[in-house]
Amino acid sequence: MMKYLLKQATLINEGISEVKDVLIEKERIQKIGQSIQAEGAIEINCEGKYLVPGSIDDQVHFREPGLTHKADIQSESQAAIAGGITSFMEMPNTVPNALTQDLLEEKYQIAAQSSAANYSFFMGASNDNIEEVLRTDPRNVCGVKVFMGSSTGNMLVDEPSTLNKIFSEVPMLIATHCEDEQTIRKNMQQAREQYGEDVPIHLHPEIRSEEACYLSSSLAVSLAKKHNARLHVLHISTEKELSLFENKTPLNKKRITAEACVHHLWFSNEDYSEKETLIKWNPAVKKPSDREALWKAVLDNRIDVIATDHAPHTLEEKQQSYFKAPSGGPLVQHALLALLEKSIQGVISKEKVIEKTAHAPAQLFGIEDRGFIREGYFADLVIIDPQQTTTVNKDNILYKCGWSPFEGVQFNHSIEKTFVNGILAYDKGEIVHVKNGKRLTFNRRD
Template identity: 80%
Template sequence: MKYLLKQATIINEGTSTVSDVLIQNDRIEKIASTIEDGTAKEINCEGKYLVPGSIDDQVHFREPGLTHKGNIHSESRAAVAGGITSFMEMPNTVPNALTQELLADKYEIAANSSIANYSFFMGASNDNIEEVLKTNPKDVCGVKVFMGSSTGNMLVDEPTTLNKIFGEVPMLIATHCEDEGTVRRNMETYKAKFGEDVPIKYHPEIRSEEACYLSSSMAVELAKKHNARLHVLHISTAKELSLFENKTPLAEKRITAEACVHHLWFSEEDYAEKQTLIKWNPAVKKKTDREAIWQAVLDNRIDVLATDHAPHTIEEKNNTYFKAPSGGPLVQHALLALLEKSKQGVISKERVIEKTAHAPATLFGVENRGFIREGYFADLVIIDPNKTTTVSKDNILYNCGWSPFEGTTFNHQIEKTFVNGNMVYDNHKVIDQSNGRRLSFNRFD
């Protein structure tokens, strides 16, 4: 199908301009003030935003092995409904993606079922460095290292192994940073005091600032020692922000950082209402942490914004502290939540698009995506700033059927989403007629 988007307010590369956009096949064919093409399906975008689709660099779509929580098809449908057109998924599925064969299995599942474009991180463990080194940086987004507890055999805590990974892996290393020893000691302290029923408000004390900083600083130290390409995920504390700088252009940075929507939206005050629904690792912490992370987003110490989308069933979440799993579903509402912050004056809408589309594309070297440019893939989102979206069970697309944003009204609405030139979402309906594609990369430092 050929589409002609008329008089859209294009938010792209720091500016907002009104133009027409012609989509032909899978690409953006032309951008101009006026385009006429009688063979294209015309869509009136007057008064609406046209933005590049978000590239979410951290999701857990739960397939294989945990599909009662979600699967690549269900969660990618929710993603495109939320304006996310590409995702990078983590290796802590069951089995863990710790071999090239298991990694290939995930790509095959996605090729047959994902509505959005996709990539999958290769998993590292204490004993699979040979497999890790076989990873192709051209078509795999990076290597994931859990420097804190995770599913199965994925905790990497041996100093020799960490030095080997940081010293020998030539591609991007993404880390979950929480010091395991600190977390376990804190757990024992609170378990001795409360037993199994620790109040959720103590989650940020158990998965503490100290645990985060000890681990993040170790990762940064290792990266500097070996000149490795490090990307630290889901920063949750003000203290960690001192580890990152904002003078080097993003395309040249060796050490980068990500923040997630929940650490920018919630604070410890929300545990009283939301309880374990907002239990994440790393934990949502103080208001002062949230404010500091926002400042780091604005001054470019934080490079990208993501979701860490990690669905669990509501039955699993409605449990006592130690039994309730960490994580929550976010891809359908992340862009709306960030645009709400732009409406509140916290961040400009241009910066939202920079941090969710341009910056991930630059940071990972995603080929021909993340920008509205002639010749680039037509991964595009039309947003109506004059309509609202109220999150309710009736319109949640996650397989798990709930959201921490239930009851929230956002002052924007995702109207249409295109992936590779195909309309995959149109006015509250996902169109299951085409699949996304495997992402390719061109940053090999």
């Protein structure tokens, strides 16, 4: 294993920016300081460049097993490290759904052989697998995923007795997708009656409406409060939902936390006319006022983390009519760059970007020895060049699906290098190591 000495890097870490040297050896950060000397180390001049902890994405869909024509763990984890994401947590709605411990473990075995980034996988809940859910090991599984809105296969959890049982008995973090299914079905039927199968895409946020989101999110929060469960509500998309979350309690003591996603912070319903179904997500991208409210909640800590909900589909699938086009899009390669672009625009500081994408996910999930630039921590590190632009085009997209909603966008930063567990995994546009990821472990507070 190589030893690296990063010289004169501007560390953006734990709320401050300062110039330091960092020594990497044996997977970990061995020393942080001024004028470090290390015999035998490969020196990298980082003067004028940022050094940040690798992002930890708490919500991705890498499509393996069963949907590998869209993506797989190897391809998407490589795109992730190219985007400065060094750890990910993947969702259970693959095929078959990860609804048993054996199926869950099969995903870990695939990742152990192919992932370029560190990994964890959510255990899936359904209306009839509570006994399997309760067997989940909180030490090495990130959480239990509950779809309180329709999803792939047998993953809609809508039985009140099942929801009560999950929230009262599951001892670890419960992550929820919150959209009320009955409201959505009613809205879909009304749209079909008016437009047939050719529903205009701009109606997507009316079909998967603010009301559908709030009804479901408020139910999840009420159940969590009733049973003192550890709840994490994913991809908040509306201003109304933000009233459900508070910012007075320190993150390490919160029982109810929330996530925002890059697409809800970047796009609005004004973009449907140009992007059409390429920005069809569930929950839907909504009004500019919702987007602005989400940014305020990120800044005042009602929203605890920023993730991607990376969910690739082929371009052919996405270009179908409204009801046939699947929801979701690829984001991991450009999420950090998009957030740093907002820092240039004065929307958010660079320090806050790193807090929401690295520090807070590590704290929220209790991830061991990651998410910060600290001596003794794993060397999951990203060198960012603020003087080098990145233009997204099909020639440099690493997603298996081959497209991005950011195509044509020029970002004012570039990801120069990414280290995963002390190994240089990505370097100036090239994937250097492809199977370097480790299984995340957790020191739970649930």
